[in-house]
Amino acid sequence: MKTLDKPWVLIAEREITTKLRDKTFIGSTVVMLLIVMAAVIIPALIAGKGGPDKIAVIDDAGVKVVQQASTTTGDGYEVTRVADRPAAEKAVTDGKVEAALLPDADGYVVLGKDRVDSGVEGALREAAAAVGMETNAGKAGLSPAELHAGTKVSLQLLKPGPLPDIVSDFVNIGLALVFYMTALGFGMMIAQSVVQEKESRVVEILAAAVPIRSLLWGKVLGNTVLALTQIVVIAGASLIGLLATDQADILEVVAPVAGWFVVFFVLGFVAPAGLWAVAGSLATRQEDLGSTTLPGQMILMIPFFFSVFAGSSAKTVASFVPIASSMSMPGRMLTEDVPVWQPLVAIALLLAATVLIVRMGARLYERTLLQTGRRLGYREALALEAK
């Protein structure tokens, strides 16, 4: 008849089913999903809608230059034939074309409204030079191959990063933000769930039925599962978004790091989770949480701002510091070539810190959970005797 010998599983189960029925929790998850989907899909739509830039020309030579320029860029350019210079100026001013290529005394003029995209300008400049030189070479009796002999320049990177700079900045901040938001959000939920049990006095029955540590472990386990599930759902949604908008190539960069991210996430989440539970057990009412959760907030906020705003060498240091490492190491691994010993060392440090923090958390939790008289401070709690 008496079967369940792992009460923390039951506590975790209750934690999860309660949250899954909680409309605010479901609502906020849906909102987050929509934001992530929008962030993935909208840029792709905007980029796709523009199509190739249009360049206005007024003669055949211009057409030839624009066609040549098209071969050197991905999207290519579309030729728009206009009658004369005033017509070209009007097309540029009205924004119907990106720029106009007009013949000039000694070559060409690129006509723009207030600015010309440097990519467009460069491509046209190069194309004009190439077309002009080939014409000149033909006049001098040289074939195009003879003309280009020994002039080819190709690019070789000694330390190639997987992603372009601006993208990697976004990835770094994005990953740190995902961890920060999730850890903070679920941390507050843990603290609230603990203080709710104190407020409603149900904790007395719980504590009489099962060891207090089981309560703590159940809560931490339940919320870790919820947090990971939420992240997996959101990752799944962004995956679908990427596939739907033909951006699947990003996956090749992300996939190898995903496993590391999970490890860093789980450890970095569990360590402060113990503290969040303590924040709940120090309080006696919801209103107390503002002050008792402050250390928890700091433990996440300081590493977050550090890992986002610090320079690259400081970031490297941060990627070894427990909890900060959960925010910066996965990002670094995505955007830089990180030797494999580095994440391993970071995980070892994080693991050690997690064990320490969770132990201290469990001790404080056991001592303070049944103190329903008034709000306690951390120092006071440390000085309390057991029960």
Next chain:
Amino acid sequence: MLRVAGLTRRFGDHLALDDVTFDVVPGRMTGFVGANGAGKTTTMRIILGVLAATAGEVRWQDQPLTQDVRRDFGYMPEERGLYPKMKIRDQLVFFGRLHGLDAERAAARTDKILGRLGLAERASDVLETLSLGNQQRVQIAAALVHEPIALVLDEPFSGLDPLAVDAMADLLREEVTSDVPVLFSSHQLDLVERLCDDLVVLSRGKVVAAGAVSELAAGPTSTYRLVVDGDAGWLRDVRGIQVRDVAGGTALFDVLDGAVEQKILQEAISRGPVLEFGPERVALSDVFREATR
């Protein structure tokens, strides 16, 4: 049997419990009374392991009480508490499982108790939407759902109307089998007298009286009460008794020699109609006042 052996608890300089010892016998309801702050709740919390004792121990079947055994106890704390936003059926199933039942058994027990309490149709209501009286019923259901091997109830009937008290008492009698010791504290002495078999009186952290309610209420001497239709003054001349008071047909006397009360009854009947005759019971409130003075 549940035995509280030499429990002592200090809160700083304050001695809340001082060498408290008593037994709670299976199949008997033991009332636990005492003034506010006498240490009843502290004792109960120590029995349930929510609080540690400074000295002494709680024993179960002559072994020290362990967490594993305690998990099968039923407990209703002084400060009532359940999950306010959880449906009552889910809640009771959860507590049943927390106390070690499997999911099916917990569900079956929950449905049975809810039916017994007349709350079956409210099973999927959230606790906080229930009236306070009904919340109290759910609270006692939470203590009974797992078929506890022992019950500790801190003021289980406070705040209930007399009908609800009767319903709860019936439920307790029905649910509590002859091998379950029950300890419950109360301020309502008449209720304790009516429901309890044994009594433990606590005063300032010490046990000042303990024993069967019938013995405690009988008082230390055998006092009898006689009411006749006429004058009872003749009693003053009878040997072997000490008359306490005679007023018209009503007399109160202590029996000094055994069996003399039967002779007095015969005498009284021969003299005229007897309206009332029997041992004078001491009100429990007097026992309580006497013991805690």
